[in-house]
Amino acid sequence: MASRGKATILDIASKAGVSKSTVSLVLQGSALIRPETASRVRKAIEEVGYVYNRGAANLRKAHSNVVGMVINDLTNPFFAELAVGMERVFQSAGIVPFIANTAESPVRQGEVLKSLLEQGVAGLIVSPAHGTSPDAFEHIRSAGIPVIFTMRRLSGSRIPVVVPDNPRGAFLATRHLISKGHRRIAFLGGFPDMVVYHERVGGYREALAAHGIVADETLVIQGDTNRKGGMSAIDTALAFSPAPTAAVCFNDAVAFGAMTGLRKRGLEPGSDFAIVGFDDVAEAQHYMPALTSVAVDTAGLGERAAHTMLNMIRAGTTDAESHIGAISLIVRDSCGPDITEARRTA
Amino acid sequence: MASRGKATILDIASKAGVSKSTVSLVLQGSALIRPETASRVRKAIEEVGYVYNRGAANLRKAHSNVVGMVINDLTNPFFAELAVGMERVFQSAGIVPFIANTAESPVRQGEVLKSLLEQGVAGLIVSPAHGTSPDAFEHIRSAGIPVIFTMRRLSGSRIPVVVPDNPRGAFLATRHLISKGHRRIAFLGGFPDMVVYHERVGGYREALAAHGIVADETLVIQGDTNRKGGMSAIDTALAFSPAPTAAVCFNDAVAFGAMTGLRKRGLEPGSDFAIVGFDDVAEAQHYMPALTSVAVDTAGLGERAAHTMLNMIRAGTTDAESHIGAISLIVRDSCGPDITEARRTA
């Protein structure tokens, strides 16, 4: 049946024999109205199947209850895990996160952002698409809407950031390979126009330097930060002579790709070539061989970002402390045993 | 600087020296207003950094431009792929999909749905959480909001559905194993309160019957539809005597779990035990061994669902044809070579 026009606060007011103001108060759980009246109103609400019109409310209220999560690649399970961590926090604060995917396209990102803004979001948590210009966000921020970057940052931007300790992570990963006896170690994936890339490559170089190994710049191989990028990067790496015996990968996706690439050439990851990943996605521990990776506490970062956002919203500010999350190296099987002196120089 | 109150249509009207009606018309790209005036207005819009208030507009307009995608498990890359397919279609129609995750919890799903409805969505594409009661959605539908189920259906519901041909997929998968010489074939994962489960188990049974194999009901092993579920299901399966030599898995996640479980017991998937998955997620072809799986054309299903939704919105109806997507078996390495008579009866 469902009458075409949806029920409004007015309908339920007349049904309950009170004024619209009273209904509004009940909806907001105000202590002002008499419990008895309140329950009568609630009953009426139930009966007509009323649904609250948040758009109308936001017209009067200062801010909405939705924050946007703008994510550059939803098919990377890493971001899904991040989203899940955030949702937990937001849920209990009564605010609803809407997730939008930009598929790594700045254009798409612009559209998505526009929509979210039109919808009147209270804040934005963003992992910016590759190639984003920083202005876009400064603009939003200076309009008074809190923005947090997560996992990626834009150079020169003053927007608060929640990221893992990338340099340290890459340092630990590299040091691990060195301690296993490797000397020719490649770095696979990523592009120099991402800040994260410099952070991770920086940690890698630092570790090499700290152990007196001269970095061979040809072993730093750029590429897409997904499986495919990993497969082609490992091909490039193995073409050098002498070839590297190990690689630190930009992230786990690249690492999985690199491992597949090794197998294609008849090399077994772990025993023939050591691989370390970054992110420690759920899949890492189930892979064959299980992937040694830098764990970034994804869900924790998500929660942290969500909390920070909550505080910004409550305080009505667009400023916040950035957070650099602790990382840890999870050693599994993909680096194999220590290599012998013979192989090292082979 | 950014003055606290955001600019409205009125501000830009006075700035451009026209009425608010004119501005509104310009915003909607009406042909009524003189191009010269239009560009003057657009200039003013640009200058003040005006952002459209869709909430206010929706108060007058019939329906909004957002549809909700409610997904039961965003960490399953399968759903991310599905979402990506939908987004492509919606984007070009000027409508914005907001994604929300229910983490397989009916309670969470209820909350998410409530929010979406309050936000005034034009439609809902839902992969219902495990344990959802059908009433929840009939309710929404009878309020005039188009709902489509995707990937999963609820028994007894009249809501249109976009799903792969599950019985056929399971049939093909099972037949493939039979043709390889297997006779004791398990079915791993899923629960009988999901319609999909019955569809897939049904296809499995049908294939067995078609080849004159008596189904052993103990080999149909229920469990969670994720990696962990797969690991425990394979354990259960191998405890039987005689043990099965092959398994059809509820989905790829279960298949990956099962393969990990096999390795834990020193069995090699492919050569020692044959595995077929369902969904053919991107990872399937990169796994070791590459997973034989039933491809469901994920992106295509997503596009189909989105198109159907678009039509429903435009036609103002809550009815639509259901769509059963064609499937195909992708044969890779996880079923190994044909088994010998000797092993079959071992």
Add this chain to the structure above:
DNA sequence: GGTTCTATTTGGAACGTTCTAATTCACGGA
């Protein structure tokens, strides 16, 4: 009975759009 409280309830003006029904203006024809 009149006052002053307190506890509830309510009217009405926003909020930023859209949309219908005017209004205005310039022009050509009678």
Add this chain to the structure above:
DNA sequence: TCCGTGAATTAGAACGTTCCAAATAGAACC
């Protein structure tokens, strides 16, 4: 001069909420 026409613009009433200020009803006090 007056009228009709059509193009361009506009006033003003919605839309469904919130929230301030004000109203109402008892109860308590003198």
